[in-house]
Amino acid sequence: MRVTKPVFTGLLALAPLLVSMAAEPAVTLTIDVAHPVHEVSPMLHGIFFEDINYGADGGLYAELVQNRSFEHAEHLYAWGTVNRDAQGTVTVESGDPLNAKNPHYVRLVVQDAGRGFGVANYGYGGIAVRAGENYLFSARARAGADYHGTLRAVIEDETGRPLGECQTTGLSAQWQKFDAVIKSSGAAAHARLVVLATAPGRVDLDMISLFPENTWKRRPNGLRADLVQMLADMHPAFMRFPGGCIVEGMDLPNRYQWKDTIGDIAERPENWNRWQDAIGDQTAPQYYQTCGLGFFEYFQLCEDIGAAPLPILNCGMACQYESAQLVPLDQLRSFVQDALDLVEFANGPATSEWGSKRAAMGHPEPFHLKFLGVGNEQWGEPYFDRYRVFRAAIKAKYPDIQIVTPAGPGVGDRWWELAWTKFRGGLPADLVDEHYYRGPRWFLDNAVRYDDYDRAGPRIFAGEYAAHDNGRRNNLRAALAEAAFMTGLVRNSDLVTLSSYAPLFAKAGATQWTPDLIWCDNTRVFGSPSYYVQLLFSRNRPDAVLPLKLAGACLKADEFPGRIGVGTDDSAAEFKDVVVTKDGSTLYHSEFSGDSSDWKASGGAWAFVDGALRQTAVEGSAHAFAGDPAWSDVTLSLKARKLGGRQGFVVSFQAAADGLPTRLLLGSNGNTQNMLEIGGQLWSTYQRDVPGTIETGRWYDVRVVSKGRSIKCYLDGKLVSEAIRRNVQPLYAVAGLDRKSGDVVLFAVNPNEKATDSIIDLEDVTGVTTGSRAIVLTSASADDENSFEVPARVSPHEEALPAAGARFLHTFPANSLTVLRLNIPQ
Numbered sequence: 001m002r003v004t005k006p007v008f009t010g011l012l013a014l015a016p017l018l019v020s021m022a023a024e025p026a027v028t029l030t031i032d033v034a035h036p037v038h039e040v041s042p043m044l045h046g047i048f049f050e051d052i053n054y055g056a057d058g059g060l061y062a063e064l065v066q067n068r069s070f071e072h073a074e075h076l077y078a079w080g081t082v083n084r085d086a087q088g089t090v091t092v093e094s095g096d097p098l099n100a101k102n103p104h105y106v107r108l109v110v111q112d113a114g115r116g117f118g119v120a121n122y123g124y125g126g127i128a129v130r131a132g133e134n135y136l137f138s139a140r141a142r143a144g145a146d147y148h149g150t151l152r153a154v155i156e157d158e159t160g161r162p163l164g165e166c167q168t169t170g171l172s173a174q175w176q177k178f179d180a181v182i183k184s185s186g187a188a189a190h191a192r193l194v195v196l197a198t199a200p201g202r203v204d205l206d207m208i209s210l211f212p213e214n215t216w217k218r219r220p221n222g223l224r225a226d227l228v229q230m231l232a233d234m235h236p237a238f239m240r241f242p243g244g245c246i247v248e249g250m251d252l253p254n255r256y257q258w259k260d261t262i263g264d265i266a267e268r269p270e271n272w273n274r275w276q277d278a279i280g281d282q283t284a285p286q287y288y289q290t291c292g293l294g295f296f297e298y299f300q301l302c303e304d305i306g307a308a309p310l311p312i313l314n315c316g317m318a319c320q321y322e323s324a325q326l327v328p329l330d331q332l333r334s335f336v337q338d339a340l341d342l343v344e345f346a347n348g349p350a351t352s353e354w355g356s357k358r359a360a361m362g363h364p365e366p367f368h369l370k371f372l373g374v375g376n377e378q379w380g381e382p383y384f385d386r387y388r389v390f391r392a393a394i395k396a397k398y399p400d401i402q403i404v405t406p407a408g409p410g411v412g413d414r415w416w417e418l419a420w421t422k423f424r425g426g427l428p429a430d431l432v433d434e435h436y437y438r439g440p441r442w443f444l445d446n447a448v449r450y451d452d453y454d455r456a457g458p459r460i461f462a463g464e465y466a467a468h469d470n471g472r473r474n475n476l477r478a479a480l481a482e483a484a485f486m487t488g489l490v491r492n493s494d495l496v497t498l499s500s501y502a503p504l505f506a507k508a509g510a511t512q513w514t515p516d517l518i519w520c521d522n523t524r525v526f527g528s529p530s531y532y533v534q535l536l537f538s539r540n541r542p543d544a545v546l547p548l549k550l551a552g553a554c555l556k557a558d559e560f561p562g563r564i565g566v567g568t569d570d571s572a573a574e575f576k577d578v579v580v581t582k583d584g585s586t587l588y589h590s591e592f593s594g595d596s597s598d599w600k601a602s603g604g605a606w607a608f609v610d611g612a613l614r615q616t617a618v619e620g621s622a623h624a625f626a627g628d629p630a631w632s633d634v635t636l637s638l639k640a641r642k643l644g645g646r647q648g649f650v651v652s653f654q655a656a657a658d659g660l661p662t663r664l665l666l667g668s669n670g671n672t673q674n675m676l677e678i679g680g681q682l683w684s685t686y687q688r689d690v691p692g693t694i695e696t697g698r699w700y701d702v703r704v705v706s707k708g709r710s711i712k713c714y715l716d717g718k719l720v721s722e723a724i725r726r727n728v729q730p731l732y733a734v735a736g737l738d739r740k741s742g743d744v745v746l747f748a749v750n751p752n753e754k755a756t757d758s759i760i761d762l763e764d765v766t767g768v769t770t771g772s773r774a775i776v777l778t779s780a781s782a783d784d785e786n787s788f789e790v791p792a793r794v795s796p797h798e799e800a801l802p803a804a805g806a807r808f809l810h811t812f813p814a815n816s817l818t819v820l821r822l823n824i825p826q
Contacts, residue, residue, distance in 0.1 A: 026809070027552040027758040031735045033744055033824065034764035036544035040490060040736055041497040045538035046307065047236040048464060048502040049298075050244030051289055052275045052513055055505035058124035059520060061293040062224045064135070064210040065121045065193060068290065070104040071270040077286045079106075079119050082194050086114030098140050098175050098206045101260075101269040105140075105206035108197050116152060116196030121208065125509065126190030128522035129155055129163060134213035135182045136220065139195065140206040140266060143171035149199025153180065155210075157188035171203070177266075181213070189523060207266045216304070221265055221292055223301065226525050227505070230518050231305055234535045238308040238371070240463065240500055241298045246289075247312050247376040248319040250274050252327065255314045258342055261294025262357060268294060274319070275512045284512060296358065299346060299367040309346065310404065310498075312373035313339050315386045321409075326382055329389065336393045343369060343398050373404035377435065379415035384422060391428065402430040404461055411436055413673075414691055420457070429458040431498065436465040440481035441678075443467050444751060445726040447484045450492035462489060462499035466515055466530065474515040474528030476794050476815055477751070477782035483533045483817045484732035484749045490537070491545060491734045501534055508788070519788075526791035529784075532777050533817060536796060540775070540819050542736025542745040550733055552758075560706065560725065561632040564588075565652030565661060566613065567623035568604065569668070571645025574614035578638040580627060587634065588627055599626045618645035625655055636704045640666070641697065647671050648694030651702050664704060664713045664721065667694030674720040676711065692720060730756045731812060738821075743772075746820040750812040753782070762806045762822070771823040772801040778816035 049055065057063065066078035075092040088110040097103040110117045121127070129135060137153045154165040166180035193210050197203045215222025216229075231239075242256050249255035260269050273287040295311070302309040316327030316335045327335060341354050346369035348355030355366070374390045375383060387405060394401055405423075408415030411434050423429045436442070443465075450460070465485070467478035482501070489496045506516035517531045527535070566575045580588040590599075593611045604615045604622020615622045632654075640649050648667020655661030663677045674692035692715070694700070703714040709725040732749040744765075750756045762768070779794045786793050801820070812818050 027550060027730050027756055028761060029731070029733055029735075029746070029748070029758055030549040030551070030761040030763065031744060031746070032547040032763045033737070035547060036737055037547055038494040039544050040542050041493040042541075043237045043308065043498045044489065044493050044496070045236065045534060045541060046238035046240065046310070046498060046500045047231060047234065047504055047517075047534075048240045048244070048500040049504050050242060050246050050502070051273060051293075052244065052246070052503050053506035053516060054124065054284075054287070054510040055503065055507070056293045057288065057290050058510065059505050059507050060223050060227050061290070062211050062215045062222050063290065063292055064123050064127045064212070065208055066124050067121075067286075067288070068209050069102045069207050069266070069270060070106055071102055072286050072288055073272070074286060075104055076106070078122050080122070082116065082118050082120050082196060084115035084117065084196070086110065086117035087112040088117040088197070090119060093204070099267055101267055102206070105204050108203045108205070110197050110200045110203070113149065113197060113199050116198060118194060118196035119205070120156075120192045120194045122192050124507075124522065126522060127155070127192055127210065128189050129184040129187060129191050131184060131187045133184055135164070135184060136179070136211045136213055137166055137182050137193075137209070138177060138179045139168070139208045140175050140177050141168070141171055142173060142175045142204050144202035145173065147171065147197070147199060147201030147203055149197060149201070151178065151203070152196045152198055153182065154194045154196070155182055155184055155191055156194055157186065158190045161186075163188065163191065175204075175206075177207075182210075221297070223293065223297070227518070227520060228301065228305070230525060230527060230531075231301075234531075235538045236305065236307045237538070238310045238498065238500075239298070239302050239305075240310045240312060240373070243312065244376060244502070245274050245319055247314050248274070248317065248378075249314070250277070250319055251323040252318045252325045255318060257338070258295045258311070258313070259338065261291040262296050262345070262361065265290070265292050268292070284510065295342070295345070296361050296363070299369075300363065303367060308371065309367060309369055310371040310373065311342060311369070312376055312404065313342065315375035315378060315383065315390060317375065317378050317383060317386065320378065320380075327386075329385060332386060332389055336390055339372065339374070339390060339394060340397055343372065343394075343401060370400070371402045371404060371431070373433070375406050377406050377409040379406070379408035380418065384427065388427075404431045404433050404463070405429045405458075406433045409435060424454065424457050431461045432458050433461045433463040435463055437468055440467045440469050440478050440751075443481035443485040444728055444732070447488040447732050449485075450488055450495055453492070453495055455495060460496045462496055464500070464502035466501055468515065472515070472783070473785055474519075474530055475783050475785045476529045476779050478515060479529035479533045479777075479794070480749055480751045480782070480815060480817060482530055483537070483747070484751060486533070486537050487732045487734040487747055487749060490541075490736065490747065493545065501530060519786075521788065524788050524791075526786050526788060527795075528786055529777070529779075529794040532794065532796055536775060536777060536817065536819050537747065540738075540745055540747070540821065543739045544737045546735040546737055546744065548733060548735040550731060552730075559632055560654045560662070560709075561630050562654035562656045562661060563625045563627040563629055563631065564636050565623055565625035565655050566638070566640070567621065567650040567652060567663075568615050568645065569621050569647050569650060569665070570619055571647045571649065571667075572616045572618045572643040573640060573649040574609070574612040574643060575638055575640050575649075576612040578626075578636075580631065580634050580636050582631075582634045587631065590626070599624050614643070616643065623650070623652065625652065629656060633707050635706075638702050639699050640702055641699045642667065642694045644696060648692075651704060653704055653706060662711070664702070666700070666702070666715060666720070667692060674713075674715065676713065676721045676723050678711075678723060678725065728752065731758065741821075742824055742826055744820075744822040744824055746818075746822065748812050748818045748820070750814060750816050750818075751782075753814050755814050756812045758810050758812060760808055760810050760820075762824070765806050765824050767806050767825065768801070768804040768808070769823045769825055770800075770803050772803075773821050774799045774801055775819040775821070776813065776816055777818075778813045782815045
């Protein structure tokens with residue numbers, strides 16, 4: 001190794017940097033360039049698509065008409081009647097339909113045509129059109145023998161001013177498809193499409209459609225070009241589709257069925273979207289799937305952007321959080337056959353049954369499908385019974401297909417533990433799908449999650465993850481926590497071979513879930529800070545991991561002081577014999593028999609009764625706190641009894657005056673589980689929760705021991721939950737080698753409010769040449785977000801780095817992800 005005098009990279013003046021380093025020693029990152037550890041999985045960074053937040057219809061799918069086939073439960077949803085000095089009626093009919101799969105259509109019966117009588121569609125919050133651009137109108141129509149007019153289709157702006165129109169002639173008694181082009185003379189964000197009958201008589205209309213001509217690759221039935229470009233810019237390794245809970249459905253009839261999504265769009269039955277009933281009050285009762293963006297369009301999109309397809313199929317189970325319907329094992333054959341047929345549709349020759357259907361849609365060549373998921377977030381023995389049937393059939397016919405298998409809806413719970421017990425006990429699996437929706441702190445803590453995972457088991461697919469920062473939409477803090485976690489994914493990419501953030505899209509004003517990667521409205525799009533994290537990791541993915549040692553200054557160890565507390569969530573309970581000790585000494589003891597004014601309550605109905613603190617309201621949250629905010633490393637003991645309600649009770653500690661407490665929730669999740677909630681974040685590092693039910697009327701002994709970073713919680717002397725709180729590090733980093741360019745690629749995340757000075761030491765090289773660069777994602781505050789008004793507030797910028805020796809100084813800005821591409825002499 002040749003060591004030269006340190007050379008400054010140019011991000012700070014050298015003298016102030018040396019002063020800073022003298023006061024606080026620099027972090028040293030030592031990278032062994034000559035001895036790669038293992039290859040980086042080329043499939044590591046992909047994308048996850050689900051039709052949530054109007055991600056498909058009204059989003060990526062470019063159709064501008066909502067409810068084009070009148071199949072919504074409210075059949076004329078998004079439609080209105082247009083009467084221009086005319087007389088007539090509009091009804092929804094189903095007799096003698098266009099086809100049985102979409103049986104409803106609209107009937108116009110016109111007595112006096114006036115200046116036109118018909119219907120208008122208002123799209124998804126308005127139809128957006130641009131001046132000078134063409135729009136492709138189509139409709140299926142038929143007319144009674146008494147009708148001798150035409151159909152007039154007009155795009156009108158918000159004031160009713162026509163921007164462009166077309167006329168269709170030749171209507172007959174048989175259903176026909178009519179196509180025309182409308183050129184818009186002006187721009188409008190909230191236009192509408194008007195379809196008018198021009199003469200008296202009867203006209204039936206179905207599948208009324210309007211597409212921009214300028215879709216992605218100018219394809220009919222196409223996709224929004226700007227949204228696809230956002231995906232293409234990421235260089236995703238794969239694309240998971242169609243979800244997500246969409247796969248399962250609220251019940252089995254509502255499940256996603258891929259065979260309904262191919263062929264003529266008029267023959268694709270509409271499905272009500274599982275996300276109609278979403279989270280809290282964010283419901284969308286008229287949220288439906290046209291399946292215009294179906295499996296053929298999905299495979300085609302994957303091919304366009306260079307992403308491997310990764311479809312997920314229903315395994316004979318509806319959502320276990322909802323109906324939990326099961327297909328009996330002896331009736332599973334059609335579900336398994338759907339999986340086999342999908343592989344044939346994707347890969348089979350054009351002469352095969354399903355390959356011929358692909359060829360008929362314009363793609364005789366195969367799509368080269370290599371992955372297939374069986375189930376979404378299923379868990380428990382019912383899933384594994386069905387998984388075995390699917391796996392045996394798929395592997396018998398297509399042994400090279402890699403099967404994705406869920407480990408349940410989360411990690412660290414009993415369903416996850418059951419799954420891994422089976423996989424490590426002999427149940428074969430190719431890829432195990434783990435999901436993590438947690439707070440930013442969880443992702444920082446779990447950057448090392450896979451460092452010590454058993455390599456003898458199956459590979460891992462980090463299939464859904466996103467940092468949820470206490471209800472905020474998409475800020476830099478969450479994105480950097482995800483980036484820190486991703487350094488661990490790259491470092492362990494011999495084990496974690498696929499990963500994808502979720503969800504992908506969100507439409508402003510129509511969201512059921514946040515945060516999300518890409519935000520859009522009808523005309524605009526922007527990437528969240530998390531989008532740019534994914535983009536930077538994907539576009540700079542190295543070929544091999546290099547050994548990296550990080551040493552030097554660490555942040556001061558976290559302290560976790562705070563008061564104690566008790567409480568309830570949708571239940572009533574009472575508490576007594578509260579004792580706080582430290583190092584054998586009693587700091588606090590209350591039997592609630594005298595003056596207990598030191599307890600401060602909020603919510604609920606609290607009273608001191610028979611030496612206990614009692615809360616009797618069974619709805620809502622109620623909390624009471626006492627003690628010294630400076631308490632730390634204490635043991636809290638108390639007795640608690642549930643009096644009623646749907647859950648158990650809550651014990652709080654480490655409750656800072658200006659922050660969220662750490663809480664032990666006993667009998668939570670509908671009185672089914674005991675768990676920890678640390679600073680508002682569930683399932684913290686290395687936590688082990690267990691199933692738990694709290695009986696009404698029974699006294700329980702509760703003990704919580706907090707010592708340093710360790711938390712251990714006991715119920716009647718039995719350990720029911722534990723966690724380790726890690727210190728936030730000055731840097732989270734991973735290094736790799738890009739063999740094509742010869743670059744050493746260093747990903748470094750500084751999630752702290754101060755810049756981190758560092759020494760980068762490259763072993764076995766002579767130095768760094770010109771052409772090296774730093775790509776930095778940062779902003780003034782960790783709370784910063786992007787928006788339609790400021791879409792690039794948090795976005796990467798690039799800086800050239802001067803030539804340097806093998807050992808040089810570099811400063812990583814506060815709240816930043818930095819990708820250093822260091823050009824090494826060959």
